[in-house]
Amino acid sequence: MAANSQFSMAVHVLAMLARSKDENLKSDYLAASVNTNAVVVRRLLGQLNHANLVVSQTGANGGTRLARCPNEINLSEIYKAVNCGEVFALHAKSPSKDCPIGKNIEAVLGCIQREIDKGIAEKLTRYTLQNVFEMVEQGKA
Amino acid sequence: MAANSQFSMAVHVLAMLARSKDENLKSDYLAASVNTNAVVVRRLLGQLNHANLVVSQTGANGGTRLARCPNEINLSEIYKAVNCGEVFALHAKSPSKDCPIGKNIEAVLGCIQREIDKGIAEKLTRYTLQNVFEMVEQGKA
DNA sequence: AGTATTTGTATCAGAAGGGGTTACAAACAA
DNA sequence: TTGTTTGTAACCCCTTCTGATACAAATACT
DSSP: OOOOOHHHHHHHHHHHHHHTTTSOBOHHHHHHHHTSOHHHHHHHHHHHHHTTSEEEEOSTTOEEEESSOGGGOBHHHHHHHTTOOOSSOOOSSOOOTTSHHHHHHHHHHHHHHHHHHHHHHHHHHTOBHHHHHHHHHTTOO | OOOOOHHHHHHHHHHHHHHTTTSOBOHHHHHHHHTSOHHHHHHHHHHHHHTTSEEEEOSTTOEEEESSOGGGOBHHHHHHHTTOOOSSOOOSSOOOTTSHHHHHHHHHHHHHHHHHHHHHHHHHHTOBHHHHHHHHHTTOO
16 A cells, blocks of 8 residues: 555644644644655644644634644544554455355454554553653653 | 455465365355456465475366465465565655654564564464364354 | 466556645624 | 735645466366
8 A cells, every 4th residue: 555654744744743842743744854745744743633633723823733732633643643553454345245254254364453553552542741851852762 | 456365265275275175276266256267266376385384286177276274374374475564654755864753663564564564473472274174164253 | 298277466547536726705803 | 015924725745555467387077
């Protein structure tokens, strides 16, 4: 898949916002750091805003800042906010219902899919934005 | 872009092979159950063969069968065999190295990425192909 | 040997989605 | 009012997945 890098960009942008505390940052400025276009950043911020992670203001001296403290935001929320889809897709075209395997495989795969998603969420919940910000600041990967 | 359903198709095909024991199944037959094209199935089987999960034979009465017992194949191996890529992509274009965040964010994200991949593998390792086959047979999702 | 069958693979076309870009309306500060 | 900034629509390009056709190579059967 053309790999979806929205989560990476989102974490990057949010880390920038965490660093700037309560100061509004402009999409132009964020785009320069992420090395992309300002509109791409604004589209992303729209999703983060929708998830109540950031607050934006239009107009002169506008921009975006965090809606909460960095230690009150965890990566799982960010992951959910930028809808990256599932880990793997179910069949593009439904399997044959005339086949004993095809008839039930989708339900089983769906179950496994949910299991994995739970696992991902569990891992991501362990990291707060504050944690990530500190790891980046300390150059500690 | 179309979401990647290769893992789903792979599990489906392997479940079919598990059901047919040591009998060779033809790509045409598998394709009918998966509801796709025989070439798509052969491409998939090529990857599974490369991972030593199946064995194929050309020629009349040819086809494909499992290389191992279904209870000796776990879903993590299948996941690795069909290269589904990472859960999320890192930045398409490298972030600005002039920014304290941009300079280090990729390393931190890579670390998180590996953490998640480990989690997925751990979950998938719990299921054998035999488990999946039985769940499908029993219509139990 | 000869024929039919089946896989392996190359190649192309179409669909879908991500990302980059331009353009412009709406909101807001001064 | 004027200049700035976000929000969003519209479009293009590129990549990847899927479907399809075609054909060589391998194999079984007669």
